[in-house]
Amino acid sequence: YYGAEMLRNVQQIQVGDKIQLTTPWDTLIYRVTELKIIDPADISSVLIQPGRDLLTLSTCHPYTQNxxxxxxxxxxxxxxxxxxxxxxxxxSEATWDASPRQVTMETDGTTSIAEVEPQSITPLPQEGSTESEGSAVSNLMIWLENNALWAGFVFIAACVGVLAIWQKHREE
Incomplete structure (x- = not known):
């Protein structure tokens, strides 16, 4: 849904966590078996695996570089x-582990283990990098989604102010 916080806590997920997926027809329960970091072009990790019923959540990493x-x-x-x-x-409270997540990292055909801190991702509008030109715009949109009500009030107030000045100027 537009404006919903999606995957902001993805780095807090740990192996063994339950994911409950509710559809209009059924509720399916999955258990996290693996955490991975891959190159965007490496689609082998997200392909259907015969004999396995998998759910894969995917998001950009590292946050703001993407x-x-x-x-x-x-x-x-x-x-x-x-x-x-x-x-x-x-x-969740009983199984929570605040230690860094052991994540399989697959880069250029090699596999290693990386540690990822279990932090919640909270973007700021100015975040972004030169490696990913669109990330600053993307982060601005996320910030606006979270703060749309206040941004809307400021926009409306600015418009009303401009109209009042224009009308006063026109009367003179």
């Missing part, structure tokens, strides 16, 4: 029972 992709790979857990939000929060 030259890699951060993947959360989860496998369907058909034996898991559906729970409510309170039970999910209880499970």
């Amino acid at each position: 030259y890699q992709r951060y993947l959360v790979i989860a496998e369907r857990d058909p034996d898991a029972a559906m729970t409510d939000k309170a039970a999910d929060l209880q499970e």
